[in-house]
Amino acid sequence: MTDSEARRPLVLVVDDTPDNLMLMAGLLKESYRVKVASGGEKALRIAQTAPAPDLILLDIMMPDMDGYAVCRRLKADAATRDIPVVFLTALSEQEDEQAGLELGAVDYITKPISAPILLARVRNHIRLKEAADYIRDKNLFLEAEVERRTAHMRAIQDVTIMALASLAETRDNETGSHILRTQHYVRALAEELRHHPRFAPFLTDAVIDLLYKSAPLHDIGKVGIPDAILLKPGKLTVEEWEIMKTHATLGSDSLARAEDRLEGDSPSFLRFAREIAEAHHEKWDGSGYPRGLKGEDIPVSARLMALADVYDALISRRVYKEPMSHEQAAAIILDGRGRHFDPDVTDAFLRLADRFQEIAERYADQPIP
Incomplete structure (x- = not known):
């Protein structure tokens, strides 16, 4: 893998139908690195493994563990809760969409998939994720810098106190x-x-x-x-x-x-x-x-x-x-x-x-x- 390929965002596609996985991978591979999972447990393992996905496209109707259950697990884990989840499903009722969004999904795309719409939404959510990551990393840096400078000032204060006290004692x-x-x-x-x-x-x-x-x-x-x-x-x-x-x-x-x-x-x-x-x-x-x-x-x-x-x-x-x-x-x-x-x-x-x-x-x- 070249450096430019390694820098491309990683998208995880989760679907129990092999044909759907092949279709999605084919649509995304030109612009993104793609990983696929045919079930919820495998999807969770991939999501928890570095490098973590930048976006998860998640089917809802799957055996053993449906997409809602997978999303709950993702959002309950500090290591994966910030990964944006987009539901892909044939369920088109408003209640289904509301249920997915309430679980923490950022979007809801109904099947059959429109390639232009899918690519546009993936691109938008990847950009939003990059912006959120930048702000989060910036905030962490600033917090660390404030703590470092505060600790430095405390050290100066402590040394100054001891120096003044020692002067009096001498x-x-x-x-x-x-x-x-x-x-x-x-x-x-x-x-x-x-x-x-x-x-x-x-x-x-x-x-x-x-x-x-x-x-x-x-x-x-x-x-x-x-x-x-x-x-x-x-x-x-x-x-x-x-x-x-x-x-x-x-x-x-x-x-x-x-x-x-x-x-x-x-x-x-x-x-x-x-x-x-x-x-x-x-x-x-x-x-x-x-x-x-x-x-x-x-x-x-x-x-x-x-x-x-x-x-x-x-x-x-x-x-x-x-x-x-x-x-x-x-x-x-x-x-x-x-x-x-x-x-x-x-x-x-x-x-x-x-x-x-x-x-x-x-x-x-x-x-x-």
Whole structure:
């Protein structure tokens, strides 16, 4: 078969009468590749075999499986449902034509066949099929391209978040592993609480993903704190502590300005990053900072980060302290239930205590040589 012949549309003719098959093949062979089937089962096998037909000319009155049954099977199969079917039949009643079209056939030609009419209709339906295939392929390409570019933008977003978070961490006594641990703690808490009546309306799959991605920016405001305070190895004075506490507002304000530049009403990672940056030092009883928010007034995102951040601070080594054991940290978290932390978030932590310990070990700080 030459390349030009291989590019010609393929027509499948289905008829239980050999003479009809020969007649149809003879009419079509000059312009199309032709396959024939003398029964429904064979027709279905051919239709499901690559290359698939571009058009099926299907007799209705056949033994064992009539054309209506064949058409139903074709339209029920995702691999063949888009192949146009034209019924060829001696049945000429309006009800017969309606029945065929309702099954998904694109046309209905009565016998005896008029060669010019048959060829004209086959040509028209082949052209329609080619146009439909082009549009479908174009749409699939565009969908794939949109998904590719969206994935690329997500990757850029994720890398940018981590770069900004790492920048903040390099100016602090903490390490990059703190970023990884806290974002995994936050996701674990969110997934544990997603079916809780108080949290279920908020903690959707999309929101949990955004919380995970935005969590690393919780201390981004520390880039605005002077080194003499941020890197001080000893205890801060009252005045220094007041300056240190401004990192929550500095981070929130910078993220808010960035968020204002985004268009659209859907929640962005910057919204949650802003909430977390500002409110993760708030306490359930209202004694936290910077605004002294209390209870439900503290965003859920910040309540999750509050516990995650405190737990990680407790188990981590700093220049001014030794790390606590997991058990000691868990006891302090429990003691803060209803005072520092949302009681339900605390209970979720207690159920996830082993998971927190596993995360801490997996992303443990590497010893400094």
